[in-house]
Amino acid sequence: MANQITADMIIHDVVSTYPETVKVFQGHGLPCTACEVGARESVAGGARTHSLAVEPLLADLNRAANGEPVVGLKPERKMPTGKGIPLQMAGQTGGKIRNVVAVMSGKGGVGKSLVTGLLAIALQRQGMKVGILDGDITGPSITRMFGISAVPTKGATGMEPPRSQLGIKIISTNMFLSNTTDPVIMRGPMIGTAIKQYWGDTDWGQLDYLLIDLPPGTSDAPLTVMQSLPVDGVVIVSSPQLLAIDIVKKCIKMVQRLKGKIIGIVENMAYLPQPDGAHMEIFGPSQGAELVVTTGAPLLAQLPIDPQIAKLCDDGKIEDYQSAEFTTLAANFIKAVKLAR
Ligand SMILES: Nc1ncnc2c1ncn2[C@@H]1O[C@H](COP(=O)(O)OP(=O)(O)OP(=O)(O)O)[C@@H](O)[C@H]1O
Ligand SMILES: [Mg+2]
Known part of the structure; x- marks a missing residue:
C-alpha cells in the first residue's frame, strides 16, 4: 500500500x-x-x-x-503463568501487558508513590493504557493521591480495577479496608501473596504500562515483585540527602543482584525554588550524577520541592499537576524505556 x-x-x-x-x-x-x-x-x-x-x-x-504489524514495537505479551505465580492467579484470558515498571528507592518518604503517580499520568495523557499496582501493602498511598474511593468490582475474568479520572486502572490494599486508617497486619509471606494476587486476580485488560509502587526497604514486597513478576525495568527514586543515598544504593545493588534493569533515576525534592529563581538545596547538593555513575542509567528528572504537590496529593487531585519538571520527567522516561529495551 x-x-x-x-x-x-x-x-x-x-x-x-x-x-x-x-x-x-x-x-x-x-x-x-x-x-x-x-x-x-x-x-x-x-x-x-x-x-x-x-x-x-x-x-x-x-x-x-496500513494496518500492518509494526516490527519496531514490542509485541503484546500474555500474562505469565510461571515464575512462581500460582496458575489460578494467572488465569487471565484476555490480559496483556506490554511493560511492567517497578518504582523503588530503598528509602522511605522520598517520593516513590508520587513518581509512580506522575509517570502514570504522563503516559495516560499520551494515549497509553496504564495501570498502577500499589505494592505498598501496609502503607498504601496511591488511592488518596488519586482521590479514589471506589472498590474493585467482579469482572468476567477477575477483579475489575477502579479507574482514576484520567482512566488509570488502580489496585491498592486501601480498597479492601472498611476504613482507610485500619492497619494491615501481615507477615512477609502474606505480603508476597497479596502482591501476586493483585497481579494475577485483577482483570487488567490490555495495558501499555503497569507501574508498581513499592514500599521502602529491600525485603518482602520488592523481592516478590522482582522475583515473581515479569518486571521490564525499575525506576529509582532518591533525594539528595546523603542519608538517603546510602540506602538507595542498597536498593540499587539489590536490583543489580536480581539482574533487574534500571531504567532511570529520579531525584525528588532536589531543591526549593526561590522567588529570584535560585535553587535552595535544602537536602544538600544533587547526588544525581553519582547515582548515574553507580547505575549506568540516566537521570530522568530533578523534581523541586513544590507545596502544590503536597496539597494535590492530600486533596486526591494529583492528576491536575503541571510543571516543566514533570514534562521533562515524562519525556525522558519514555526515551529511557525505549533505550533500555
Ligand atoms: N517534590 C515534592 N514536593 C512537595 N511534596 C512532596 C514532593 N514529593 C513528595 N511530596 C510529599 O511527600 C510525601 C511523601 O511522598 P511519597 O508518598 O510519594 O513518598 P514515598 O517514597 O512513596 O513514601 P513511602 O516510603 O512512605 O512509601 C507525600 O505526602 C507527598 O505529597
Ligand atoms: Mg509510597
Whole structure:
C-alpha cells in the first residue's frame, strides 16, 4: 500500500488521522504526540529534535497506518503463568501487558508513590493504557493521591480495577479496608501473596504500562515483585540527602543482584525554588550524577520541592499537576524505556 504519511506532515495531524500511530511515535521514543510541540512540529522535525532517524520512523508509521504489524514495537505479551505465580492467579484470558515498571528507592518518604503517580499520568495523557499496582501493602498511598474511593468490582475474568479520572486502572490494599486508617497486619509471606494476587486476580485488560509502587526497604514486597513478576525495568527514586543515598544504593545493588534493569533515576525534592529563581538545596547538593555513575542509567528528572504537590496529593487531585519538571520527567522516561529495551 502507498505511503500516506510523509516527513513534512504535522505530528498531531498524523495521530488524529491514524490513531494507531500513537504507539509508533511512543515506541520510537518520540513523546510529542500529546504535548503542544506536536501541534506545530512535523514528523521530520520531531525526529530531529529527539535525534532519531526519520526513515525507520516513517516506515513504521506507514505500516501502522496500513494496518500492518509494526516490527519496531514490542509485541503484546500474555500474562505469565510461571515464575512462581500460582496458575489460578494467572488465569487471565484476555490480559496483556506490554511493560511492567517497578518504582523503588530503598528509602522511605522520598517520593516513590508520587513518581509512580506522575509517570502514570504522563503516559495516560499520551494515549497509553496504564495501570498502577500499589505494592505498598501496609502503607498504601496511591488511592488518596488519586482521590479514589471506589472498590474493585467482579469482572468476567477477575477483579475489575477502579479507574482514576484520567482512566488509570488502580489496585491498592486501601480498597479492601472498611476504613482507610485500619492497619494491615501481615507477615512477609502474606505480603508476597497479596502482591501476586493483585497481579494475577485483577482483570487488567490490555495495558501499555503497569507501574508498581513499592514500599521502602529491600525485603518482602520488592523481592516478590522482582522475583515473581515479569518486571521490564525499575525506576529509582532518591533525594539528595546523603542519608538517603546510602540506602538507595542498597536498593540499587539489590536490583543489580536480581539482574533487574534500571531504567532511570529520579531525584525528588532536589531543591526549593526561590522567588529570584535560585535553587535552595535544602537536602544538600544533587547526588544525581553519582547515582548515574553507580547505575549506568540516566537521570530522568530533578523534581523541586513544590507545596502544590503536597496539597494535590492530600486533596486526591494529583492528576491536575503541571510543571516543566514533570514534562521533562515524562519525556525522558519514555526515551529511557525505549533505550533500555
Ligand atoms: N517534590 C515534592 N514536593 C512537595 N511534596 C512532596 C514532593 N514529593 C513528595 N511530596 C510529599 O511527600 C510525601 C511523601 O511522598 P511519597 O508518598 O510519594 O513518598 P514515598 O517514597 O512513596 O513514601 P513511602 O516510603 O512512605 O512509601 C507525600 O505526602 C507527598 O505529597
Ligand atoms: Mg509510597
